[in-house]
Every structure is written in structure tokens, then in C-alpha cells.
Amino acid sequence: MDTTALGFNTINLGHGSGGVMTRDLLDKIIFKTFSNPYLNQKHDGSIVHFNNKIAISTDSFVVSPIFFKGGNIGELAVHGTVNDVAMCGAIPKYLSLAFIVEEGLKIEEFITIVNAIKLAADISGVQIITGDTKVVERGKGDKIFINTTGFGEVNPKANISTDNIKVGDKIIVNGFVAQHGMAIMSQREGLEFESTIESDTTNLNFLVNDLIDEFGNKIHLLRDPTRGGLASVLSEISQDTNKGVTIYETKIPLEKQVAAACEILGLDALYVANEGVFIAIVDADIANAVVEMMQKDEKGKNAVCIGEITSGHPNKVVMHNELGGKRIVSPLIGEQLPRIC
Amino acid sequence: MDTTALGFNTINLGHGSGGVMTRDLLDKIIFKTFSNPYLNQKHDGSIVHFNNKIAISTDSFVVSPIFFKGGNIGELAVHGTVNDVAMCGAIPKYLSLAFIVEEGLKIEEFITIVNAIKLAADISGVQIITGDTKVVERGKGDKIFINTTGFGEVNPKANISTDNIKVGDKIIVNGFVAQHGMAIMSQREGLEFESTIESDTTNLNFLVNDLIDEFGNKIHLLRDPTRGGLASVLSEISQDTNKGVTIYETKIPLEKQVAAACEILGLDALYVANEGVFIAIVDADIANAVVEMMQKDEKGKNAVCIGEITSGHPNKVVMHNELGGKRIVSPLIGEQLPRIC
Incomplete structure (x- = not known):
């Protein structure tokens, strides 16, 4: 795109000054892109109205690289928070948006990210209602961090x-696991696979809300296994409930090329981050109906029941493999894939 | 303090993994410090209830150095957002809290910051209800950035x-201007002045709410002149209203040592960031009463009327000096003091 009309090609420290350059950046890019009555007040904050209980969730996004197959940090920052609000059983409506930009970021890249945020917000049905932009010196950040x-x-x-x-x-689980993490990882490592693995970043809020409308309080828990992957979320659940979690390896939906990439890099798909995946823990008597309803939705077409809650082995996740053996799935200790989201 | 019981002395990449190390950091420091029914759910988000219109504001804090005379980045991150919510005419109640930590941050420094957040939140009457912690590699951040x-x-x-x-x-205006910016700047430049300039970082929400309770809709606008200082906020107001702003140099409350520091560093106090300052634009017939009420409060004891809105010189701020001359106060263009908040 032609950015000459803007009068600047990179983000400079002055764009974080709170002065005319900041206003210029906001007017020409942010307010123009996200224009809505809340944001257009240009006040320190925004006023909204709710009649009900509201769910609030925050996340900072520091993914590296900022552009990856299947998306960029902008849409990730929308989907990640939209999904976290949805996992609370809520219908996401508004987002705040705060940038920490490293001096020197190309304005074209910034605009691409802002446009991805706008598109993802529109598709998710949320409005950006307030925001903030800070700029740090070269070498004191890494291109761009985004909080929503x-x-x-x-x-x-x-x-x-x-x-x-x-x-x-x-x-x-609604679909294939480990796609986001392996998309980032294979790109970061410069690996080339025969097929291209793309991030699964997407908004899950409409599918989740449909499930709640249909099944109500028989849906007991919703979680999206992002950082730490499926293993970490299931470990936390087993510990928080003091119950056992049993899963079946052959049931876990895993694309062949993702499985191959995991093998090449020596990674366990259970620990790899997801962005378009969620698990629902539901009453046994609705399980089949939940799977069927998910499968009718594009974002749940590969849905499957992967396991159950047990009284045996409390606080532990046990996985049965295809040969009939079983192993304990330990929680992730440290960092497997840094800066995955 | 003794941090040996924690089992770690610095923040490592593993603390941002979403795995056991993340949970360990959260359990031992974050959940322990901020324990409340919202946060203790340890879910992806928190559910709250409001019966009224709510004000929402976000800010990322990237101040350097993270410890400065009069405070640190932790309390700044609470006060900054609490004040922004207050400037919307609202009573701040909840905060989200998101860290981006550079690998290697000393855990003692992290705990000092977390404790400052807790204290500032308690004093301001707000609860931390949800949060996020990300860790970036050495050289990809700068100790710690905080979004609230x-x-x-x-x-x-x-x-x-x-x-x-x-x-x-x-x-x-409620009190002395330019204190925060000059505290940061004099420390950053290694300058030593005879008297120590301290940041004015504080929560303004109770004073602001008292004023609204007393004077209602005769208070037309509230703004806190942080980045860009008094000049930038007044410039924006003159432009947004298409009216003139007249201020009187001799009325602007400025401590002697701050004025001296500004002179040494060649800075104009009008452009220097504040953290405990706000301006109220009010109906003329309540102006004296507003000043008197502010003066009875510790946080408004130096309150004074510094000027008025005029029909002359629309879109411009004009300052009358002590010799009877006047000059146009231009808005800040670029960055005077980077990373002041």
C-alpha cells in the first residue's frame, strides 16, 4: 500500500509522546480504521452499558514472528481475548487495544496489523472502544506487543x-490440535515441510454461545488450550478438581503434517499451543449431542470426544495409547516454545 | 526480602510458558498478593456485575527507570488507569493486570513492583480481577512493561x-505540575539537585468523585495531563471545542526546584508529564467553590484557577506571562521525554 500520504514510513519515539505526532498516528490510522461512537469520543476511556453479569479477560501478545502462516499478531490479539471471554460463557462485545511498539517498526507492517485487528474484530462481533499507544527505543522491545x-x-x-x-x-475437543504452535515453530526454525502448516487462529465465540444456548448448565467447563497446550489445561483441571482425567491418544485430532513436524522437532503435540481449539467438559448424557452440534459448524467439524473425568488417579492425566498401554501426562514444566502467543 | 523459599531468583522464559513454572509464579506471588474471589477462580477471565453505565480505560506502562523517586512502575500502572477511569466521571472498581517481563528480571524487583500494585490498588479502592504474564527473551523488552x-x-x-x-x-488545576516528568528525567540524566524531586504519582479518584457528587453536571470536563503535559491537553481541548483557551503563567502551580530543573535541562514545564495532576473545566459560577473544595483535600491543597475558555483565538492556547505579554502555546509535536509513563 502507498503510505506516502501519511508523511511517515516508520513508527518513531514521537508517536508515543502524547503530542501532535501521537494524535496524527491515531487520527490517520487508528480512529480511521476503528471509527465507532465509543472510540470517537477520544477521551481517556470509554463509557458502555451492561445489564447483566460481565466477563472480563486480558492478554498481552508477544508472538515472534509477528507475521506467520495463517495470521499475524493483530488477529491473534483479537481472537485470543475474544475466546477467553467466550470460555467464561459470555458473548464478547468490546475490546480495549494497547500497543507497545519498538521504534522503527515499518508503518506498512503496523497498518497491516491494524487492519487484521479490524477484520478479526468485525468477524467476532466486537468493537474496539479504547486504547493506548506507547513507543520504546530500538532494542527495548521487539517490533510490537499488543494487549487486548x-x-x-x-x-x-x-x-x-x-x-x-x-x-x-x-x-x-472441537478440532485439530497443535497447529498454531507448529506453524510458528516451523517458520521460526526456517524449516520447510512438504505441506504448509497454518495457524488455527480464529474466533470461537459464536460456536461456544450456540452450545450454551442449546445445552445450558450441562456444559460444565470451557477452556482454550493456548500456551502449554492440551496437556497443561487438562493437568490444571485434574488438580483443581482433585479428580482424574483419562484421554485416548487415538482420539486426539492431529493432522498428519503437524504430527510429522512435531516428530522432526522432537515436540509432543499435547504441549503445543493452539489458538482455534477449545475443550468442553460436559455432562455424559449430552456428550454425543454436543459433538454432533459442533460437527455441523465449520469451526467444530473435526470435533470428537477425547476422554472423561474419572475417580481413579486423582490429580493426574492418564493417556491410553493405541497399543493399549497408558502413561501419565505430566504438566508442562518450563518453556517448550517461547513467545508462541 | 528473602526469596530463597521461592526457588527462583529471576524471571525466566519458563515463567511465561503457561505450564507449571507459570502457575508457580502466579500461586506464590500474584494470587497470594491479590487474593480475592474474582481472581481466585483462576479462570481465563473474571465475571463481575454492574448495574450502571461503566467506564473502561486501558494503558500500557513502559516507564524507564522502573524505580524512581516517589514510586515505581507498579503503582504508576494502578494510578494511571484509576485516574483515567475517574476522568470519565466514574468510580474505579476493578483492574486487569498484564505483565510483559524481560527474561532475567530479579524476582525481588518483581515482588517490590507487585507489592506496590497491591498497595496502590487497596488505597484506590480497586481489585485486581484478572491478569496475564508473558516473558520475552533478554534484549527483546526492558525489564518490565505493565498493562492495566x-x-x-x-x-x-x-x-x-x-x-x-x-x-x-x-x-x-489541583496542584503542582511537571513533578513526575522531572523526577524521571533528573534521575535518568543522573542529575543531582539540592532538593530531591519526587514523582507526584497518586490516585485522584476520591477527590474527583467528591467534586462530581457536589457539583454534578456543572463540571464539564476532567482530564489528567500525563504524556505531553498541560500544553498538550489544553491544545487538544481548544481544537476539539473550536474555542480558545487562555491561561496565566503566574497562576500555574510550579515548585521552585522543578522550575529550576526544567531550566537546567532546557524543558518547558507545560509539556512535562504529570501523574497526580488533573484539570477540571467547570461552569464559571462554581469555579471558586471547586477551588475551595479541592484545597480542603490533601490532593488538591494547591488547587488554583489557571485560566478560562474564550471565544477569541479559537483552536489556540494563549498564555499571558507575568510582564503582560502573551504567547501561543503550541501543542507538543514529537517526543520531549520518552518513556515517562
Whole structure:
């Protein structure tokens, strides 16, 4: 795109000054892109109205590289927070948006990211209502970090809590795991695979809300296994509930090329980050109906039940493999893939 | 303090993994410090209830150095957002809290910052309800960046908008300007002055709310002149209202040592960042009463009327000096003092 009309090609320290250059950047890019009555007040904050319980979630995004196959840090910052609000059983409605930009970021890259944020926000049905832009010196950041905080009204039918989980509950996953992490990792390592692995970054809020509308409080918990992957979320659930989690290796949806990439890099797909994946822990008597409903949705077409909650082996996740053996899935200790989101 | 019991002395990449090390850091420091029913759910987000219009504001804090005379980045991150919510005419109630930590940050420094956040939050009457922690590699950040997003119920008596500003309105400031910026700047430059300049970082929400309770919609606008200082906020107001702003140099509260430091460093105090300062633009008939009420409060004891809104020189700020001359106060263009907040 032609950025000459803007009068600047890179983000400079002056764009974080709070003065005319800041206003210029906001007017020409941010306010122009996200124009809505809340943001257009250009005040220190925004005023909204809710009639119900609201869910709030915040995340900072520091993914490296900022552009990757299947997306960029901008849409990731929208989807990540939209999904976290959805996992609370709420309908995401508003986002705040705060940038920390390293001096020297190309304005073209900034605009590409801002446009990706706008598109992802529109598709997710959320509005950007307030924001902030800071600029740090070269070498004191890494191109761009983005914080989003999201707000949404809780679906009155939702009752999402680890306290509701009981023995016999089924664990359902909406689709292929490990795609986001392997997309970032294969790109970062300069590896080339025969097929291109793309990030699965997407908004899950509409599918999640449909499930809550249909099944209400029989959906006991929703979680998106981002950093730390499926293993970490399931470990936390087993520990928080003091119950066991049993999963079946052959049931876990894993694309062949992603499995191959994991093998080449010596990574366990269970620990690799996801961005378009969620698990639902549900009452056993609705499990099949949940899977069927998910499968009718593009974002759940590969949905499957991968396991259940057990009274045996409390606080532990046990995985049965295809040969009939089983092993304990330890929680992730340190960092497997730094800066994945 | 003794950090040996923690089992780690610095923040490592593993603390941003989403795995056991992340949970360990959260359990031992974050959840322990901020324990409350919202945060203790340890979910992806938090659910709160509001019955009214709510104000939302976000800010990322990248101040350097992270420890400065009069405070640190932690309390700054609370006060900054609490004050932004207050400037919307709202009573701050909840904060989200997101860290981006550079690998290698000393855990003692992290804990000092977390404790400062806790104390500032308690004093301001807000609870930390959800958060996030990311870790970036050495050289890809600068010790610690903090994002806070704040939420508060709008005072039903408040009607804060530039649209309400009319010719004749008075401009009142609560106290000494330029203290925060000069505290950071003198420390950063290694300058030593006879007296020590301290940041004015503080929460303004209770004083602001008292004013709204007393004077309601006769308070037309509230703004805190942080980055860009008094000059930038007044310039924006003159432009947004298409009216003139007249201020009187001799009225602007400026401590002697701050004035001296500005002179040594060649800075204009009008452009220097504040953290405990706000301006109120009010109906002329309540101006004296507003000043008197402010002066009874510790955080407004040096309050004074510094000028008014005029029909002359629209879109411009004009300052009358002590010799009877006047000059146009231009808005700040680029960066005077990078990373001041």
C-alpha cells in the first residue's frame, strides 16, 4: 500500500509522546480504521452499558514472528481475548487495544496489523472502544506487543466452573490440535515441510454461545488450550478438581503434517499451543449431542470426544495409547516454545 | 526480602510458558498478593456485575527507570488507569493486570513492583480481577512493561464531555505540575539537585468523585495531563471545542526546584508529564467553590484557577506571562521525554 500520504514510513519515539505526532498516528490510522461512537469520543476511556453479569479477560501478545502462516499478531490479539471471554460463557462485545511498539517498526507492517485487528474484530462481533499507544527505543522491545482486554455479557444460561465437573463427564475437543504452535515453530526454525502448516487462529465465540444456548448448565467447563497446550489445561483441571482425567491418544485430532513436524522437532503435540481449539467438559448424557452440534459448524467439524473425568488417579492425566498401554501426562514444566502467543 | 523459599531468583522464559513454572509464579506471588474471589477462580477471565453505565480505560506502562523517586512502575500502572477511569466521571472498581517481563528480571524487583500494585490498588479502592504474564527473551523488552485496564461505574451525577464546554468556563488545576516528568528525567540524566524531586504519582479518584457528587453536571470536563503535559491537553481541548483557551503563567502551580530543573535541562514545564495532576473545566459560577473544595483535600491543597475558555483565538492556547505579554502555546509535536509513563 502507498503510505506516502501519511508523511511517515516508520513508527518513531514521537508517536508515543502524547503530542501532535501521537494524535496524527491515531487520527490517520487508528480512529480511521476503528471509527465507532465509543472510540470517537477520544477521551481517556470509554463509557458502555451492561445489564447483566460481565466477563472480563486480558492478554498481552508477544508472538515472534509477528507475521506467520495463517495470521499475524493483530488477529491473534483479537481472537485470543475474544475466546477467553467466550470460555467464561459470555458473548464478547468490546475490546480495549494497547500497543507497545519498538521504534522503527515499518508503518506498512503496523497498518497491516491494524487492519487484521479490524477484520478479526468485525468477524467476532466486537468493537474496539479504547486504547493506548506507547513507543520504546530500538532494542527495548521487539517490533510490537499488543494487549487486548475484552468484555462481554455472560449468557444467562451459562454456568461455567470447575466446581461443576463430576466423575463421568466427557471431554470434547472441537478440532485439530497443535497447529498454531507448529506453524510458528516451523517458520521460526526456517524449516520447510512438504505441506504448509497454518495457524488455527480464529474466533470461537459464536460456536461456544450456540452450545450454551442449546445445552445450558450441562456444559460444565470451557477452556482454550493456548500456551502449554492440551496437556497443561487438562493437568490444571485434574488438580483443581482433585479428580482424574483419562484421554485416548487415538482420539486426539492431529493432522498428519503437524504430527510429522512435531516428530522432526522432537515436540509432543499435547504441549503445543493452539489458538482455534477449545475443550468442553460436559455432562455424559449430552456428550454425543454436543459433538454432533459442533460437527455441523465449520469451526467444530473435526470435533470428537477425547476422554472423561474419572475417580481413579486423582490429580493426574492418564493417556491410553493405541497399543493399549497408558502413561501419565505430566504438566508442562518450563518453556517448550517461547513467545508462541 | 528473602526469596530463597521461592526457588527462583529471576524471571525466566519458563515463567511465561503457561505450564507449571507459570502457575508457580502466579500461586506464590500474584494470587497470594491479590487474593480475592474474582481472581481466585483462576479462570481465563473474571465475571463481575454492574448495574450502571461503566467506564473502561486501558494503558500500557513502559516507564524507564522502573524505580524512581516517589514510586515505581507498579503503582504508576494502578494510578494511571484509576485516574483515567475517574476522568470519565466514574468510580474505579476493578483492574486487569498484564505483565510483559524481560527474561532475567530479579524476582525481588518483581515482588517490590507487585507489592506496590497491591498497595496502590487497596488505597484506590480497586481489585485486581484478572491478569496475564508473558516473558520475552533478554534484549527483546526492558525489564518490565505493565498493562492495566480499569472499570468503574459512572457516577449518575456525572456528565463529562468536551461538548459541554462553553465560553467563560474556568480551568482549574489541583496542584503542582511537571513533578513526575522531572523526577524521571533528573534521575535518568543522573542529575543531582539540592532538593530531591519526587514523582507526584497518586490516585485522584476520591477527590474527583467528591467534586462530581457536589457539583454534578456543572463540571464539564476532567482530564489528567500525563504524556505531553498541560500544553498538550489544553491544545487538544481548544481544537476539539473550536474555542480558545487562555491561561496565566503566574497562576500555574510550579515548585521552585522543578522550575529550576526544567531550566537546567532546557524543558518547558507545560509539556512535562504529570501523574497526580488533573484539570477540571467547570461552569464559571462554581469555579471558586471547586477551588475551595479541592484545597480542603490533601490532593488538591494547591488547587488554583489557571485560566478560562474564550471565544477569541479559537483552536489556540494563549498564555499571558507575568510582564503582560502573551504567547501561543503550541501543542507538543514529537517526543520531549520518552518513556515517562
